[in-house]
Amino acid sequence: MATTTPSRNSTSPPMRPKPKQLPFPLSLYQTAVGKKWVMALTGLGLVGFVVFHMLGNLKVFIGWVPEEGAYDLDIYGEFLRELLVPLFPHGVLLWILRLGLITMFALHIHSAYSLTRLNSASNQPYAAKRDWIAANFASRSMRWTGVITLLYIVFHLADLTWGVGPAYSDWEYGRVHENLVGSLVRPAAAIIYIIAVVALSIHIFHGIWSMFQSLGWSNPNYDWMRRGLSMGIAALILVGNLTIILSIWTGAVGLEAGQ
Amino acid sequence: MSEETLNLKLRIWRQDGPSSKGGFAEYPANNIPTDASFLEMLDVVNEQLIEQGEVPVEFPHDCREGICGTCGVMINGRAHGQEKATATCQLHMRKFTDGDTIEIEPWRAAAFPVVKDLVVDRSALDRVIEVGGFISAPTGSAPDANEMLIPKDVAESSMDAAACIGCGACVAACPNSAGQLFTSAKIWHLNAMPQGQAERYKRTEEMVETMEQYFGSCTNHGECSEACPKEISLDFIAYMNRDYVKSKVKNRRLAGQ
Numbered sequence: 001m002a003t004t005t006p007s008r009n010s011t012s013p014p015m016r017p018k019p020k021q022l023p024f025p026l027s028l029y030q031t032a033v034g035k036k037w038v039m040a041l042t043g044l045g046l047v048g049f050v051v052f053h054m055l056g057n058l059k060v061f062i063g064w065v066p067e068e069g070a071y072d073l074d075i076y077g078e079f080l081r082e083l084l085v086p087l088f089p090h091g092v093l094l095w096i097l098r099l100g101l102i103t104m105f106a107l108h109i110h111s112a113y114s115l116t117r118l119n120s121a122s123n124q125p126y127a128a129k130r131d132w133i134a135a136n137f138a139s140r141s142m143r144w145t146g147v148i149t150l151l152y153i154v155f156h157l158a159d160l161t162w163g164v165g166p167a168y169s170d171w172e173y174g175r176v177h178e179n180l181v182g183s184l185v186r187p188a189a190a191i192i193y194i195i196a197v198v199a200l201s202i203h204i205f206h207g208i209w210s211m212f213q214s215l216g217w218s219n220p221n222y223d224w225m226r227r228g229l230s231m232g233i234a235a236l237i238l239v240g241n242l243t244i245i246l247s248i249w250t251g252a253v254g255l256e257a258g259q
Numbered sequence: 260m261s262e263e264t265l266n267l268k269l270r271i272w273r274q275d276g277p278s279s280k281g282g283f284a285e286y287p288a289n290n291i292p293t294d295a296s297f298l299e300m301l302d303v304v305n306e307q308l309i310e311q312g313e314v315p316v317e318f319p320h321d322c323r324e325g326i327c328g329t330c331g332v333m334i335n336g337r338a339h340g341q342e343k344a345t346a347t348c349q350l351h352m353r354k355f356t357d358g359d360t361i362e363i364e365p366w367r368a369a370a371f372p373v374v375k376d377l378v379v380d381r382s383a384l385d386r387v388i389e390v391g392g393f394i395s396a397p398t399g400s401a402p403d404a405n406e407m408l409i410p411k412d413v414a415e416s417s418m419d420a421a422a423c424i425g426c427g428a429c430v431a432a433c434p435n436s437a438g439q440l441f442t443s444a445k446i447w448h449l450n451a452m453p454q455g456q457a458e459r460y461k462r463t464e465e466m467v468e469t470m471e472q473y474f475g476s477c478t479n480h481g482e483c484s485e486a487c488p489k490e491i492s493l494d495f496i497a498y499m500n501r502d503y504v505k506s507k508v509k510n511r512r513l514a515g516q
Binding site for chain 1: 336337362368370386435437469471475479484485486493494497501511
């Protein structure tokens with residue numbers, strides 16, 4: 001038979017009131033599960049960018065193309081600005097893509113920031129030492145690897161996109177290959193790039209696995225692939241980018257003689 | 260009964276009340292039979308404390324056979340101790356060695372205020388259940404057996420989720436004090452079944468949003484599932500996330516009523 005609990009709701013009032021609900025797509029972002037969903041989707045987009053960015057950069061190994069009289073990386077850079085050119089004016093589609101990228105970055109960072117705030121408000125530290133069982137280095141350091149990556153991006157843009165601050169002295173717009181080689185032959189710059197690539201790979205290793213959980217892409221038939229996939233993509237990004245950095249640093253890839 | 264006994268040193272969290280400041284106190288636990296459970300060991304220590312005229316240690320316990328979900332303390336930094344898939348009451352002293360120091364601390368989360376010593380108030384979990392952890396079924400005579408066909412694997416999946424005893428170890432083990440594993444288990448054991456379909460998306464939406472009033476958010480460490488005495492799977496969290504986003508879409512379509 002039904003029993004009533006007389007002192008119901010007498011203890012533990014909600015720590016946070018329910019926010020007033022916004023219209024549909026925004027209402028998702030009001031909750032932590034929705035924010036994780038946004039973080040996972042933007043993370044997926046950003047990983048896609050990182051993979052294509054690396055594939056583009058691997059053209060540094062093709063080097064000088066005599067028929068074109070230019071470096072292959074420079075040709076690729078110009079190709080990006082020329083994307084769908086009769087349809088869009090020069091460089092416009094690239095800027096549209098960049099705006100999408102910036103939006104994804106902003107949402108990824110904002111959701112991470114607000115969830116971190118929520119978590120530290122919900123958590124109380126233990127007085128005794130915790131003994132972690134499942135949490136690994138990657139999952140425990142997401143906030144740090146994320147911040148390292150963000151700081152690195154500012155450095156990277158100044159170094160190679162804007163040609164200001166830490167950029168190498170003869171930086172010139174459009175000469176992608178020469179700017180890259182000029183920057184990475186400096187040991188200090190190469191070390192910053194290596195640290196950033198390692199941090200990014202660790203971030204992606206947990207991020208991709210975590211994405212499947214946050215989006216609810218779970219099926220016992222395929223779940224065994226999730227760990228391997230995240231490890232594979234993280235390893236691809238780590239090895240691909242490290243090869244570029246180390247090849248230039250050690251001089252295996254440089255400038256063509258006489259150019 | 261074996262004759263083997265252990266001599267242990269305990270560091271137990273003592274706290275007089277919700278608002279008082281707590282701290283660790285050291286107690287010896289001597290001549291503890293290896294056949295004793297962890298809670299029986301605490302009983303022995305409390306007997307000694309009572310004989311010495313001290314206030315015994317308050318600790319949560321009830322059925323002592325791993326099904327009620329009442330017991331639960333942090334033992335050496337792990338929820339329910341180092342044994343996998345056991346509640347504190349099922350942890351036996353034979354798992355410890357003579358001379359060990361054992362640190363015992365209550366669950367810690369902003370939503371679980373300490374009541375006294377090792378006892379915390381877990382009623383935030385009840386708040387989550389109240390808004391959707393049920394089905395609204397008309398009462399009356401019992402339905403005929405097998406009137407509603409349920410595939411065996413669906414029943415098994417639902418049953419795996421329903422194994423949750425609501426002890427709160429998932430929240431205690433989580434670095435973010437998230438209630439995801441508990442809430443997702445409570446959602447899925449109904450959402451998997453035909454009886455739960457009518458209120459499926461309302462339930463998911465309400466329970467997730469109430470959970471977020473008290474608990475943190477999931478960062479997919481997986482500590483909860485490792486600490487769980489019933490080994491509830493992380494997959495249920497993924498199912499909950501999926502149903503939650505669906506619920507936001509579906510409940511929007513109910514607008515206009």
